[in-house]
Amino acid sequence: MNNTAKRVKSVLITGGTSGFGLELARVLLNREWVVVVMGRSIPGFQTNEHRFSFFKADFSNLAETAKVAEKICKYHSFDVIVDNAGVLSPPDFRMTGDNLEYTFQVNFLAHLLLNELIVSGCHRDIQLKIAAIVSPVYKIAGKDLVATPVKSEYKPYKAYSNSKLYLALMCSYLPAKYKNLRLNCFGFNPGVFRSGIYRNQKPWFRIMYKIAAPFMRNPAKIAGKLADLIEDNSVLSGSIYTSRKKPAPVPSMESLTAELFWKDCYKDLQKYL
Ligand SMILES: NC(=O)c1ccc[n+]([C@@H]2O[C@H](COP(=O)([O-])OP(=O)(O)OC[C@H]3O[C@@H](n4cnc5c(N)ncnc54)[C@H](OP(=O)(O)O)[C@@H]3O)[C@@H](O)[C@H]2O)c1
Numbered sequence: 001m002n003n004t005a006k007r008v009k010s011v012l013i014t015g016g017t018s019g020f021g022l023e024l025a026r027v028l029l030n031r032e033w034v035v036v037v038m039g040r041s042i043p044g045f046q047t048n049e050h051r052f053s054f055f056k057a058d059f060s061n062l063a064e065t066a067k068v069a070e071k072i073c074k075y076h077s078f079d080v081i082v083d084n085a086g087v088l089s090p091p092d093f094r095m096t097g098d099n100l101e102y103t104f105q106v107n108f109l110a111h112l113l114l115n116e117l118i119v120s121g122c123h124r125d126i127q128l129k130i131a132a133i134v135s136p137v138y139k140i141a142g143k144d145l146v147a148t149p150v151k152s153e154y155k156p157y158k159a160y161s162n163s164k165l166y167l168a169l170m171c172s173y174l175p176a177k178y179k180n181l182r183l184n185c186f187g188f189n190p191g192v193f194r195s196g197i198y199r200n201q202k203p204w205f206r207i208m209y210k211i212a213a214p215f216m217r218n219p220a221k222i223a224g225k226l227a228d229l230i231e232d233n234s235v236l237s238g239s240i241y242t243s244r245k246k247p248a249p250v251p252s253m254e255s256l257t258a259e260l261f262w263k264d265c266y267k268d269l270q271k272y273l
Contacts, residue, residue, distance in 0.1 A: 015085030
């Protein structure tokens with residue numbers, strides 16, 4: 001008889017309280033994973049499942065994000081992190097308490113911080129996979145990587161697409177930085193689907209979104225595709241996957257521009273690392 005028990009796998013999903021993150025949490029719970037979700041509000045579903053837990057954190061506050069990451073690491077070590085929390089950029093320029101543009105921090109920088117703290121903080125002897133949720137618009141972002149977006153140049157659409165490009169770039173940056181670790185980082189472009197992502201937009205946008213929502217894709221189906229990738233050992237680090245096409249490589253950047261960008265990002269994170 002084989003006495004080797006199958007190890008239960010563990011995932012951390014940011015923004016697991018609603019939309020795509022919540023659907024992914026459901027799928028992975030059904031596949032017997034231990035699921036930890038982060039977000040600001042109580043998760044939008046009830047479960048008594050002991051494999052599920054929730055940690056409250058606001059990514060527009062880096063100190064809070066770091067504190068919660070430390071707490072999570074006391075109780076868990078992860079096979080997978082899903083960098084999913086995100087907002088559509090607010091219509092008007094908004095700063096966080098950390099003096100950074102809101103979308104840049106919530107969608108990207110807080111995830112870089114969280115990933116760093118988990119890579120260095122959680123005790124591990126298992127391979128870590130990071131799945132970063134990008135968007136179709138990462139492809140149209142500017143190549144002038146800006147770690148300190150300013151009000152005078154603020155365009156919501158640009159702020160959002162830039163934040164997604166930076167997440168994509170992180171998928172080649174982190175594995176290169178941690179060559180000694182078995183770190184697999186890939187992007188997942190879910191395409192467009194219905195969710196609550198329109199909440200902080202202007203009233204006309206919210207009305208249009210609600211009209212279009214019934215014709216948009218169901219996030220539960222797309223979450224199943226990501227769950228398959230999460231469980232697939234042949235996923236290529238440094239690639240961007242979709243639910244349909246073959247993976248594409250992370251866009252390449254001019255090396256000096258990239259170097260300065262990462263330096264600026266880590267300046268903001270220094271005191272938490
Ligand atoms: N919907 C689409 O068509 C689409 C397309 C491409 C990519 N995406 C990406 O998919 C991801 C999930 O979005 P969704 O469409 O499922 O939207 P959603 O339902 O609004 O989910 C967003 C999640 O992010 C969390 N979040 C937002 N602000 C946060 C903050 N300041 N601190 C911590 N957590 C925060 C939210 O949790 P709380 O409210 O509890 O904080 C929520 O769980 C996002 O990264 C989005 O950019 C969406």
